[in-house]
Amino acid sequence: MAKPRVVELDFMRATAMIMVVMLHVSAAYVAYSPVGSNVFYLGLLLNQWSRICLPLFVFVSGFGLFYGYGQKTKLDLKEFYSRRFYMVFVPYLIWSFIYMILRDIFNPSFNFIGLPVKEAFLSYITWTFKENIHTPIWFVLLIVQLYFIFPVLLSPVARIKKPIQSIMVNSLFFLVVITYLRFFMTMSGIHVIDWLQRYYSVNLIGWYFYFILGGIVAQNWSMFKKIPLNKFGITLLYIITTSLVILEAYLGFLKYGQPHLEVYTSIRPTVLINSMAAIPAIYLLAQKTMGWDKLAKFFKDISRYSYGIFFIHPQVLTVVKKVVGRLYGTYTTRVFQLILVFVLTMVCSYVFCYIVDRTPFRTILLGVGKRK
Numbered sequence: 001m002a003k004p005r006v007v008e009l010d011f012m013r014a015t016a017m018i019m020v021v022m023l024h025v026s027a028a029y030v031a032y033s034p035v036g037s038n039v040f041y042l043g044l045l046l047n048q049w050s051r052i053c054l055p056l057f058v059f060v061s062g063f064g065l066f067y068g069y070g071q072k073t074k075l076d077l078k079e080f081y082s083r084r085f086y087m088v089f090v091p092y093l094i095w096s097f098i099y100m101i102l103r104d105i106f107n108p109s110f111n112f113i114g115l116p117v118k119e120a121f122l123s124y125i126t127w128t129f130k131e132n133i134h135t136p137i138w139f140v141l142l143i144v145q146l147y148f149i150f151p152v153l154l155s156p157v158a159r160i161k162k163p164i165q166s167i168m169v170n171s172l173f174f175l176v177v178i179t180y181l182r183f184f185m186t187m188s189g190i191h192v193i194d195w196l197q198r199y200y201s202v203n204l205i206g207w208y209f210y211f212i213l214g215g216i217v218a219q220n221w222s223m224f225k226k227i228p229l230n231k232f233g234i235t236l237l238y239i240i241t242t243s244l245v246i247l248e249a250y251l252g253f254l255k256y257g258q259p260h261l262e263v264y265t266s267i268r269p270t271v272l273i274n275s276m277a278a279i280p281a282i283y284l285l286a287q288k289t290m291g292w293d294k295l296a297k298f299f300k301d302i303s304r305y306s307y308g309i310f311f312i313h314p315q316v317l318t319v320v321k322k323v324v325g326r327l328y329g330t331y332t333t334r335v336f337q338l339i340l341v342f343v344l345t346m347v348c349s350y351v352f353c354y355i356v357d358r359t360p361f362r363t364i365l366l367g368v369g370k371r372k
Contacts, residue, residue, distance in 0.1 A: 003067065006221070007296070011286035012279075013060045014302035018346065019053030021313050022046055024136060025342045028321065030261050033332045042335055044253070044261070048246040051266045054139065055210045055275040056282065061143060062214025065150055066157060067221060075151050084147045088307075091367045092140045095311040096128040099135060102315060133202045136314040145204045146211045153215065163220040167213060171276065174209035179269050181206070206267045210275070231284055238281035241274040305353035308366035313349040320344045 029043025069075065100123075104112040112123055132138055160166050187194045200206040217224050249264040265271075290296045302309070320341050324331040331337045356365050363369060 007290045008286035010303035011299045014299040016053045016056040017306040019050040023050040048249045052275045052278045054266045058210035059214040062211035063218040066215035067218035087367045157215045237277040241277045245270045308353040309349045316348045317345045
């Protein structure tokens with residue numbers, strides 16, 4: 001018997017996707033706007049506010065998988081991996097190729113088109129499995145890692161008897177881990193360990209907690225959904241922890257200058273604390289929002305297209321910034337320009353996915369099946 005759909009998950013996934021777009025839009029204003037301008041400070045605020053987007057995405061991914069597979073302790077591994085390969089990894093392979101083509105067209109120093117077949121193939125393999133950690137779609141490689149270990153995690157997570165205590169213990173442990181990685185990391189001399197440490201921001205070491213958190217909540221959803229949530233307390237906690245994330249980056253800017261702001265990523269202790277407050281806060285907002293039919297449809301569509309928007313929005317953003325820059329002479333000096341760039345990027349990305357969803361290419365480009 002199929003479990004009832006958790007409609008709030010659509011809102012949470014859509015919210016995470018909107019925040020991803022805002023994160024990438026605001027990054028340009030943090031890096032290139034005149035220091036001290038209104039648009040610089042707004043960009044900084046929005047950039048740090050949206051830092052919870054990836055923890056939220058990983059949480060939702062974990063929740064969806066563990067909820068969908070219920071209390072099963074054994075999987076049809078062939079079915080599980082083949083479905084993920086087709087719906088998740090194939091679109092990644094296609095988009096990685098598209099990214100290479102576009103980079104060749106717009107970056108004179110990058111050479112791909114016109115290479116001999118063997119060299120082109122090797123270049124594509126290197127780009128797809130290595131160089132993409134430096135592009136916005138690195139996140140897919142992380143999700144693939146988490147999907148790969150999911151069958152190993154299913155049984156242990158299903159056997160957890162005290163979910164709240166387990167979450168508290170795992171939260172403290174993960175806090176220690178990311179505090180070490182951010183402030184005290186040292187190389188061990190052991191290649192595997194050092195590789196995991198050096199690239200913790202793009203591998204499961206830096207993100208596994210949110211995936212397992214989603215799993216624990218999903219496996220015990222019948223209990224968690226009955227817990228009365230104090231709306232005022234959770235909202236206040238979310239505002240306070242978000243303010244701390246923003247303040248941390250602002251103080252770093254005052255001390256070290258604008259270039260230093262790039263170190264204030266989503267993997268740091270303050271963002272973990274903020275995420276733990278944001279998840280129930282966004283869930284409460286979802287309960288209210290998904291009760292309105294038009295808003296519910298909007299967020300369901302964004303949720304359905306989230307994978308496609310994730311892939312296409314960096315390319316759309318590049319074009320939008322050029323167009324707005326041509327119209328105004330620059331795109332980084334006014335608050336209006338930031339708002340315009342965000343809205344155009346979001347709308348154009350949505351329209352692209354809406355059109356593709358009406359074609360046979362929906363699965364290989366958006367990772368979605370035909371609408372029922």
